[in-house]
Amino acid sequence: MAPAHRILLTGANGYIATHILKQLLSSPAQHSVRAVVRSLAKVDDVKVVFPDVDNKRLDFAIVPDMTVKGAFDDALESDPPFDIVMHTASPFLYKAAGSAKDFLEPAVKGTTEVLEGIQRITPATVTRVILTSSFAAIGAFGQVDESNKIYNEDDWNPVTLEVAEKSDDNKNLAYLASKKFAEQAAWEVQKRESVNWDLVSLNPPMVYGPLAHKPKSLSDLNESTARLWNLFLKEKNPEGALPPNGVHLYVDVRDIARAHVLAMDAPSAGNQRFITTADPVDSQKIADIMRAEVPGAAERVPKGEPGTNTLPADAYGADASKAERILGLKWRPVEETFANSARQLLEFEKGNFIAY
Numbered sequence: 001m002a003p004a005h006r007i008l009l010t011g012a013n014g015y016i017a018t019h020i021l022k023q024l025l026s027s028p029a030q031h032s033v034r035a036v037v038r039s040l041a042k043v044d045d046v047k048v049v050f051p052d053v054d055n056k057r058l059d060f061a062i063v064p065d066m067t068v069k070g071a072f073d074d075a076l077e078s079d080p081p082f083d084i085v086m087h088t089a090s091p092f093l094y095k096a097a098g099s100a101k102d103f104l105e106p107a108v109k110g111t112t113e114v115l116e117g118i119q120r121i122t123p124a125t126v127t128r129v130i131l132t133s134s135f136a137a138i139g140a141f142g143q144v145d146e147s148n149k150i151y152n153e154d155d156w157n158p159v160t161l162e163v164a165e166k167s168d169d170n171k172n173l174a175y176l177a178s179k180k181f182a183e184q185a186a187w188e189v190q191k192r193e194s195v196n197w198d199l200v201s202l203n204p205p206m207v208y209g210p211l212a213h214k215p216k217s218l219s220d221l222n223e224s225t226a227r228l229w230n231l232f233l234k235e236k237n238p239e240g241a242l243p244p245n246g247v248h249l250y251v252d253v254r255d256i257a258r259a260h261v262l263a264m265d266a267p268s269a270g271n272q273r274f275i276t277t278a279d280p281v282d283s284q285k286i287a288d289i290m291r292a293e294v295p296g297a298a299e300r301v302p303k304g305e306p307g308t309n310t311l312p313a314d315a316y317g318a319d320a321s322k323a324e325r326i327l328g329l330k331w332r333p334v335e336e337t338f339a340n341s342a343r344q345l346l347e348f349e350k351g352n353f354i355a356y
Contacts, residue, residue, distance in 0.1 A: 002027070002029045002264070002265050003029060003265070004029045004030050004031055004032070005029070005031050005032075005083055005084045005264055006031075006032050006034075006078060006080050006081065006082050006083055006084070007024065007031055007032070007033045007034070007082065007083075007084045007085070007086060007264075008033075008034050008036065008061075008072075008075065008076065008078075008082045008084070008085045008086070009021060009024075009033055009034065009035055009036060009086045009088065010036040010063075010066070010072075010085075010086065010087045010088055010089035010114060011036070011037075011087075011088040011089025011090065011132075012033075012035030012036055012037055012042075012046055012060075012088075013035075013037050013042045013045050013046050013213070014088055014089070014090075014222075015207070015211065015213075015222040015224075015225070015253060016088055016132060016207060016253055016256055016257055016260075017086075017088040017089075018046070018049060018211075018212040018213045019212045019253050019254055019256075019257035020086065020088065020257040020260045020261065021033060021035065021046070021049075021050070021058075022049070022050075022212050022257075023254075023257055023258060023261050024261060025050060025053055025057060025058060027261070030057065031057070032056065032057050032058075032080075033057065033058050033059075034058075034059050034060065034061055034075065034078060034082070035058060035059070035060050035061070036060075036061045036062075036063050036072070036075050036089065037060065037061075037062060037063075038062065038063065038064055039062060039064065040062060042062075043060045043062065045213065046058075046060070046213075048213075048214070049212065049213050049214075049355075061074065061075035063075055066089060066109075066110040066113055066114065067105070067106050067109035067110050067113060068113070069113070069116075070117070070120075071113050071114075071117070072113060072114045072117035072118075072121075073117050073120060073121050075117075076117050076118065076120075076121040076122050077121060077122075078122075081122050081125040081126075082122055082125060082126055083125055083126060083127050083128075084126070084127070084128055084129075084130070084264050085114065085118060085126055085128075085129045085130070085197075086129075086130045086132070086260055087111065087114050087129065087130070087131050087132065088132040088260075089110065090107070090110070100164055100165055100166070100167045100173075100174040100177070101165070102174075103171075103174040103175055103177070103178040104161075104164060104165065104174065104177060104178050104181060106178075107178035107179065107181070107182040108178070108181050108182050108185045110182070111131070111182040111183075111185055111186050112185050112186070112189060115129065115186060115189040115190075116189070118197065119189075119192075119194065119195070123194070123195075123196060123197075124196065126196070126197045127196070127197055127198070128197055128198055128199075128200060128263070128264065128269075128270060129186075129190075129197050129198070129199050129200070130200045130202065130260050130263045130264070131183065131186050131199060131200065131201045131202065132202055132204075132256075132260070133179060133182070133183040133186075133201045133202060133203045133273075134179040134183075134203055134204065134205075135151075135203050135204060135205035135247075135249060135275065135277065135318070136157065136175065136176045136179035136180070137156065137157055137176075137179040137180040137182075137183045137184075137203060138151055138153075138155045138156060138157060138203055138275065138318075139151055139155070139157060139205075139316070139318075140157060140158055141157070141172070141176055141247075143157075143158050143159060144158060146316040147314040147316075148314045148316070149316040149317070150316070150317045150318065150319055151275065151316065151317070151318040151319065152275065152318070152319045152322075153203075153272070153273040153274065153275055153322060156180060156184075157176055157177070157179070157180045159173060159176055159177045159180060161177070161181065163177075164177030164178075164181070183201055183203075186199060186201070187199065187201075190271065198270030198271045199270070199271055200263045200269050200270065200271075200272060200274070201272070201273040201274065202256065202259050202260065202263065202274050202276055203273060203274060203275050203276060204251045204256045204259075204276045204277065205247055205249035205250055205251065205277050205318070206224055206246070206247045206249065206250040206251075207224050207250070207251055207252075207253050207256055208224055208225070208228065208250050208251075208252065208253065208337050208338065208341060209252040209253035209254055209255075209332075209337045209340060209341055209356075210253070210340040210341050210343075210344045210354070210356035211225065211344065211355075211356070212253075212355060212356060214348075214353045214355070215348075218234075218345070218348065218349060225341065225345070227243075227246070228286075228338070228341055228342065228345065229345050231243035231283075232283075232286065232287060232290060232300070232301050232302070232342070233290070233297065233300050233301060233342060233345055233346065234300075235300065236299055236300050237300065237301075237302055238298065238299060238300065238301065238302060238303050239302070239303065240302045241302060241304075242283045242284060242287060242302045242304040242310070243283050243302070244283065245282045245283050245310060245311060246283075248280045248281060248282055248311055248315060249277045249280055249317070249318055250277065250278060250280075250281050250337070251276050251277050251278055251331070252278065252331070252332045252336070252337040254332065254356070255276070255278070255329065255330075255331055255332055256276050258329065259274065259276050259323060259327055259329055262327045262328055262329065263327060266326055266327050266328070268326050269326055269327060272322070272326065274320075274322055274323040274326070274327060275318050275319065275320050275322070275323060276320060276323050276329065277318050277320045278320075278331040278332070278334065278337075279331075279334065280311060280315065280317060281334055281338075282309060282310045282311045283304070283310060284304045284305065284306070284307075284308055284309070284310045285309075285334065286338050287301045287302055287303070287304055287306075288304075288306050288307065289334065289335050289338045289339055289342075290338060290339065290342040291303065291306075293335060293338075293339035293342070293343075294339055294342040294343045294346065295343075295346075296346050297342050297346065301342075340356060344356065
């Protein structure tokens, strides 16, 4: 059995992090977790999901602004001390950012501050930091010709800091850059001679799958779940046009959460990046699954041309074999991901919430 860990989990009320926390607290290893959130209200949100967990296994720290110097110092004080830090928190909201700096500076500072805090407070006991990065730090997203490109962990998004800082009119580019430079900043900290911990970077693309936490309303969904709701399910539009494909690489939220848990103990994972993606999926496939698997979806979801593949023949892909080999990851069937999400959303619309 895997050893018990004392874990600091940032952004603990988030979409991915709630699934991570659920898997950690259900582990027979009896892990102990300190959940870092931004406010007392967020503490209450997490407690609603885990009402019966003993406070010896789940305690909390509030960090209102993770970009200020010393932001995590108090949170990192623990007896017993932490040996694992999982940094999932993102210090900004995409829809609230008004300039490139609104993306770049908080993303980099929010990442480096937790690492600097480890060096100040608990440098001798933390053995591994697991960073929730993104495929946004890897893919080019149209900046160069990606025809038939198969991405691997040696690839980096080609955007430069100079271009990113001038991209106030392009939120997408600023967001992509923020993920790249935040991850690169983490690797720079890790390479210092005084550092005793190793770093694992997990780089998921689009993250889909059901929620582990109950949102306040259907207008309070995370971005990828909101995409499924708004573009596939919200309106009764079976004869309408299919939504555009968008990013066609995806991972189930429960699988990326599992990657964080597996990364704690995988011996060869230290100082490695991992692309975490299942097979590509297009809007037609998503629609086909929802219409076939979920009661009530056929009268809402655009039909399109069932069974066709709407991705270009030369669409880029990614090699996730490293995550499969070193972490032991296995991917849920695509049907499970999108059927679970659609069923949950339609039930939530009726006032019923199915937790996963």
